[in-house]
Amino acid sequence: MAAETSGGAEVTRRGFLKWAWGAAGAVALAEGGLVTFRFFAPKVTEGEFGGEFDAGLADDYPPGSVTPFPNGRFYLVRQADGGFLALYRKCTHLGCAVPWDQAAGQFICPCHASAFEIDGDVINPPAPRPLDRFPITIEAGTIKVDTGTTIQRDHTRPDDAVYA
Amino acid sequence: MTVQDPRPESLPQRVWESVQRDELPPQDDRGRMRVVMNNLILHIHPSKVAKPTLKFTYTWGLGGLAILLMMILAVTGIMLMFVYTPTPERAYNDMLRLRTEIQFGQMIRNLHHWSGNLMVVVAFLHMLRVFFTGGYRPPREFNWVLGIALLLLVVAANFTGYLLPWDQLAYWAVTVGTSLLDYVPVIGPAISRLILGGPEVGAATLTNFYGLHVAIIPLMLMGIISFHIWRVRKDTLSIPRRLDEPPPNRVEKVTTLPHLVAIEFVFALVMIALILLWASWMDAPLEEAANPDHSPNPAKAAWYFMGLQELLLHFHPVFGAIVVPGLALGALAALPYLRFDSDAEGIWFRSRRGRVTAAVGALTGLVATPVLVLLDEYLLDLPALLPSLPTIISNGWVPLAILLLMLVLYYVFVRRAFGASACETRQSVFTLLVVSFVVLTVIGVAFRGEGMALMWPWEVM
Numbered sequence: 001m002a003a004e005t006s007g008g009a010e011v012t013r014r015g016f017l018k019w020a021w022g023a024a025g026a027v028a029l030a031e032g033g034l035v036t037f038r039f040f041a042p043k044v045t046e047g048e049f050g051g052e053f054d055a056g057l058a059d060d061y062p063p064g065s066v067t068p069f070p071n072g073r074f075y076l077v078r079q080a081d082g083g084f085l086a087l088y089r090k091c092t093h094l095g096c097a098v099p100w101d102q103a104a105g106q107f108i109c110p111c112h113a114s115a116f117e118i119d120g121d122v123i124n125p126p127a128p129r130p131l132d133r134f135p136i137t138i139e140a141g142t143i144k145v146d147t148g149t150t151i152q153r154d155h156t157r158p159d160d161a162v163y164a
Numbered sequence: 165m166t167v168q169d170p171r172p173e174s175l176p177q178r179v180w181e182s183v184q185r186d187e188l189p190p191q192d193d194r195g196r197m198r199v200v201m202n203n204l205i206l207h208i209h210p211s212k213v214a215k216p217t218l219k220f221t222y223t224w225g226l227g228g229l230a231i232l233l234m235m236i237l238a239v240t241g242i243m244l245m246f247v248y249t250p251t252p253e254r255a256y257n258d259m260l261r262l263r264t265e266i267q268f269g270q271m272i273r274n275l276h277h278w279s280g281n282l283m284v285v286v287a288f289l290h291m292l293r294v295f296f297t298g299g300y301r302p303p304r305e306f307n308w309v310l311g312i313a314l315l316l317l318v319v320a321a322n323f324t325g326y327l328l329p330w331d332q333l334a335y336w337a338v339t340v341g342t343s344l345l346d347y348v349p350v351i352g353p354a355i356s357r358l359i360l361g362g363p364e365v366g367a368a369t370l371t372n373f374y375g376l377h378v379a380i381i382p383l384m385l386m387g388i389i390s391f392h393i394w395r396v397r398k399d400t401l402s403i404p405r406r407l408d409e410p411p412p413n414r415v416e417k418v419t420t421l422p423h424l425v426a427i428e429f430v431f432a433l434v435m436i437a438l439i440l441l442w443a444s445w446m447d448a449p450l451e452e453a454a455n456p457d458h459s460p461n462p463a464k465a466a467w468y469f470m471g472l473q474e475l476l477l478h479f480h481p482v483f484g485a486i487v488v489p490g491l492a493l494g495a496l497a498a499l500p501y502l503r504f505d506s507d508a509e510g511i512w513f514r515s516r517r518g519r520v521t522a523a524v525g526a527l528t529g530l531v532a533t534p535v536l537v538l539l540d541e542y543l544l545d546l547p548a549l550l551p552s553l554p555t556i557i558s559n560g561w562v563p564l565a566i567l568l569l570m571l572v573l574y575y576v577f578v579r580r581a582f583g584a585s586a587c588e589t590r591q592s593v594f595t596l597l598v599v600s601f602v603v604l605t606v607i608g609v610a611f612r613g614e615g616m617a618l619m620w621p622w623e624v625m
């Protein structure tokens with residue numbers, strides 16, 4: 001009868017138990033794996049970085065300026081045309097903190113000499129993509145930067161910038 | 165009915181004999197073998213060993229030295245655990261306390277630091293010794309694979325320990341090191357987040373690395389080392405042979421005690437003395453406290469990753485960090501499972517021709533690697549030459565294909581020009597790659613200065 005229901009192959013008691021043990025073992029392993037993974041998963045920390053930042057009034061930033069926000073790990077860039085960008089200071093190559101070089105007018109990474117334009121675009125590899133950015137909202141002339149969301153981009157685009 | 169106790173010995177003597185069952189010192193070879201067999205520690209050895217394998221210049225005592233370093237690391241590491249707190253607030257301060265407050269604190273830290281670094285070197289040299297004497301051939305294939313696992317674990321132990329002082333060196337080396345993971349397709353970023361415990365190196369990272377460094381990795385190391393040594397005992401050491409010497413059909417055996425144990429003991433004493441001397445004179449480095457706002461220039465990975473970091477300067481990161489090292493590790497693990505076309509176990513560099521072709525490989529690596537580095541640094545700009553392609557192709561697949569093609573040509577050249585066997589040619593390619601890796605490491609450590617620009621070693625400081 002077993003042969004009929006399983007489409008030809010006879011299921012022996014030994015074979016069935018072997019499968020049952022195997023399946024139970026696999027389930028136990030999966031459970032153990034899930035518990036371990038959940039246990040070690042990074043906790044969402046309510047800190048400064050990862051939250052929303054109030055950067056003050058847009059009018060306080062002159063065009064062509066780069067202002068560091070060390071606690072938020074970002075630079076607030078005001079481009080020459082008045083558009084705002086919040087650039088994550090972490091180098092897209094290997095994660096170093098990229099300082100703004102005022103004299104050169106570039107972000108230059110000390111680790112592997114990657115260089116970025118004021119809008120985050122790559123001037124000099126090895127960085128594989130422009131600096132990541134954080135979303136900006138401007139309400140009633142006040143700038144808010146949400147460091148909880150990192151936006152990766154393969155190329156810079158004009159509509160990356162937000163205007164007051 | 166009373167029973168007569170057959171042992172007329174005194175009580176203390178009976179207690180001692182319940183602990184040490186065999187007569188000490190043993191009176192004959194039988195007794196010596198029994199002592200080794202019945203002793204918990206000594207029985208990692210067989211009771212008799214082949215006399216030729218005792219020759220120091222065959223093994224160089226490298227496996228044993230790794231065990232010795234492991235013991236020093238365990239003892240000093242456990243001591244350090246009592247005076248160290250893995251939090252960003254206290255970790256660096258504890259380093260300062262080791263230097264100023266805790267008696268012999270700096271000494272213990274130095275011993276731990278230098279033993280850990282020496283361990284990486286010794287494990288690597290041990291691998292080279294086994295390779296160049298053909299010690300990984302059947303039946304020892306799987307023990308070679310275990311050895312590679314151990315090498316990776318040693319590096320992992322060192323890398324997790326690197327973060328613990330929480331100085332600038334530690335913080336940025338680990339930032340750079342873990343960023344490599346982000347380039348693993350699909351699962352990379354998730355793994356990176358998991359071991360960092362967040363988006364960047366921070367308090368959670370320190371906790372994670374501490375747990376890995378003091379518990380998980382040492383336990384894994386101990387387990388696999390036991391397996392590794394047990395296999396050595398089961399399979400015995402390969403027998404050293406001179407050039408053109410046929411495989412021995414009968415090997416003279418001597419008792420492990422005292423012939424092997426005496427050598428190990430003296431070698432261990434000499435090495436302990438040297439390490440103590442070194443640790444008394446050379447302080448483990450400690451820079452300023454970690455500052456997440458400021459990457460030092462240049463920010464370098466740990467020295468054993470500098471070969472990889474040098475690759476990263478020339479390849480798209482996926483290739484520098486993942487594809488090239490992955491291929492190399494895969495080839496390394498597959499090595500003992502390839503077909504052998506010559507019997508050379510126990511002969512340094514296989515044969516006369518093997519020695520010549522290995523030297524050719526070493527020389528090629530020594531010359532070609534700096535030339536390629538300079539070429540790529542100053543003349544060749546592949547992404548600019550191939551502007552229509554994404555850099556993952558122009559700076560990834562293209563140079564990788566070129567290098568692999570060069571290796572194939574080299575393989576064919578060695579086989580044709582020297583009439584070398586597949587084994588000898590493989591050895592030549594292995595030598596070339598190992599020397600290239602060492603040269604890359606040296607370039608990264610000594611010839612890369614500010615902005616990771618090439619410069620002379622005296623300008624790097």
